[in-house]
Every structure is written in C-alpha cells, then in structure tokens.
C-alpha cells in the first residue's frame with residue numbers, strides 16, 4: 001500500500017518576490033523596468049501605476065506576453081491604495097516568477113511595498129528609488145514638491161541616480177550631497193538611461209510586517225493632472241510651445257499627431273523633451289497627460305499656441 005503523503009514535509013509553496021521601483025516623475029522608472037525585462041530569464045509580471053489618466057508607461061513597457069497590468073489616474077500609495085491588492089492577485093494569477101511594481105512618479109515606494117506585502121504569497125525583494133541627477137537638488141528645494149521627493153527615499157534598498165549624462169559636474173555634486181543626507185549608508189548607483197548592473201537588484205534590507213504606518217501624503221492635493229486631446233499639431237509651433245511650458249509643469253508624455261508627419265511619442269521632463277517618431281499609441285490623434293502643481297493649467301491652449309490659463 002502507498003503510504004499517505006507527508007503533507008508537513010512538503011516544501012512550502014514559493015513566495016513570489018516583489019520589487020518596487022519608485023522615484024519622481026521622469027526619473028527613469030519605465031526605462032529601468034524595460035532594462036530588467038530585456039535581461040530577464042524568468043517570467044516577470046509588471047504592475048504599472050501612472051498618476052496621469054492615460055497609462056502611457058504601460059504602453060511603453062516591452063513585455064510581450066500579456067504580463068503587464070495597469071492602474072492609472074491616481075497613486076497606489078494613497079488615493080488608489082485599495083486597487084493594489086486586486087491588481088496583485090490578478091498578477092499572481094498569471095503565474096509569474098517575479099512581480100515588478102512601477103510606482104507612480106509621485107508615490108512613496110516604501111508604502112507601495114508595505115501595501116503589496118499585505119497580500120499573501122508575496123515577499124519583498126527590493127525597493128528601488130530612482131532620482132534625476134539634473135533635477136534632484138531643485139526638486140528638494142521646492143516647497144511644493146520637496147517633501148514628496150524626499151519621502152521617496154525612505155526605506156529604499158537601492159538608490160539609482162539617473163540622468164547622469166545630462167547633469168554636469170555641479171548638479172551631479174549637489175545630487176550626490178543630497179543623497180548622502182536622504183539615504184545615508186545606502187548603495188547609490190549612478191546611471192545613464194538606467195543602465196544598472198542587474199546584480200545590484202537583489203535582497204531587501206527592509207522588514208515590513210505591518211500595514212503602512214503614519215499619515216500618507218495626499219498626492220492628489222499637491223499634484224494635478226492635465227489631459228490634452230487635440231487635432232494634429234504643426235511641428236514648429238509645437239516645438240516652440242514645448243520650449244516655453246511653465247516651470248510648474250513637471251511631466252508631460254503621450255502621443256502627438258504632428259501635421260504631415262504622423263504620430264510621435266512625446267517625453268517631456270522638467271523642460272527637456274524628445275519627440276520619437278512612430279507609435280505605440282492605442283488610438284490615433286494627440287493624447288497627452290501632464291502632471292504639475294498648478295490647478296488650472298490649460299495645456300491644450302499652450303500647446304495649440306493660445307496664451308495661458310483657463311478661466312481667464
């Protein structure tokens with residue numbers, strides 16, 4: 001007779017490791033996610049949280065086997081925290097070896113990790129916080145956004161100081177000094193386009209046993225979302241408008257239909273921008289999301305060459 005299975009002696013089913021990638025708007029999170037996916041030999045599910053109403057990042061993530069899930073229009077560390085559990089369950093049902101969470105650019109990665117670990121079956125691999133070497137010092141000095149940026153380094157296992165190519169010596173030195181203060185003793189990897197040695201991505205130092213503590217920052221009160229859905233835009237006027245966008249716009253991205261040329265991906269981060277011809281767009285036309293600190297910014301007007309704000 002076959003002896004009964006010794007259930008207690010069976011290995012516990014493996015917990016799925018979760019890595020959270022955070023960092024301020026435009027710091028390079030999607031770029032890093034794509035590098036990880038390109039180097040991966042295992043199945044990685046990616047959960048992408050975009051603060052804007054269109055999940056541009058999800059469309060740009062190069063995962064070809066349906067393993068990308070998206071949550072847009074808020075932040076999973078505060079206003080959309082109730083969405084993370086069901087999204088992670090959906091991710092686990094896809095049977096991945098690992099899960100990557102791309103936090104929103106205003107979210108607190110540590111809080112996202114804490115929420116994620118309330119889900120049974122997951123364990124934390126790492127919290128990675130990215131920073132933009134060009135902008136970090138100015139962001140921290142900004143009375144509106146400085147607190148949000150500083151809190152993103154709380155609990156990070158690894159800090160990635162990105163955009164090093166564009167920073168210049170003075171800004172790079174300021175960014176390094178800021179990180180010595182904000183993330184003392186943490187490993188800081190300096191990168192261009194998130195070219196990170198993949199062996200740095202393992203092993204959390206955090207011990208997260210409970211639900212998130214303390215008051216969350218209500219990012220919806222500080223950061224505002226804008227949408228632009230317009231007819232094709234002529235390139236010269238568009239380029240002039242992109243160079244003149246106000247300083248309280250922090251991020252603008254999505255697809256622009258350029259008159260006579262067709263679609264292009266627009267990536268605008270704190271005044272620096274690129275237009276990449278071709279399209280991952282889900283639909284034709286110009287569809288952009290912006291994030292900034294001004295409540296009533298008329299981005300459509302600005303990009304179409306009309307002056308200033310709504311309501312005037």
Ligand SMILES: Nc1nc2c(ncn2[C@@H]2O[C@H](COP(=O)(O)OP(=O)(O)OP(=O)(O)O)[C@@H](O)[C@H]2O)c(=O)[nH]1
Nearest residue numbers: 025026027028029030031105162163164192193267
């Ligand atoms: N010059 C330069 N550009 C970079 C670097 N890393 C990323 N970029 C560009 O910066 C823009 C924003 O990069 P993303 O990877 O989308 O940044 P993100 O953090 O995912 O942005 P959000 O999700 O909107 O917060 C894109 O145009 C990237 O190509 C870098 O090291 N140097």
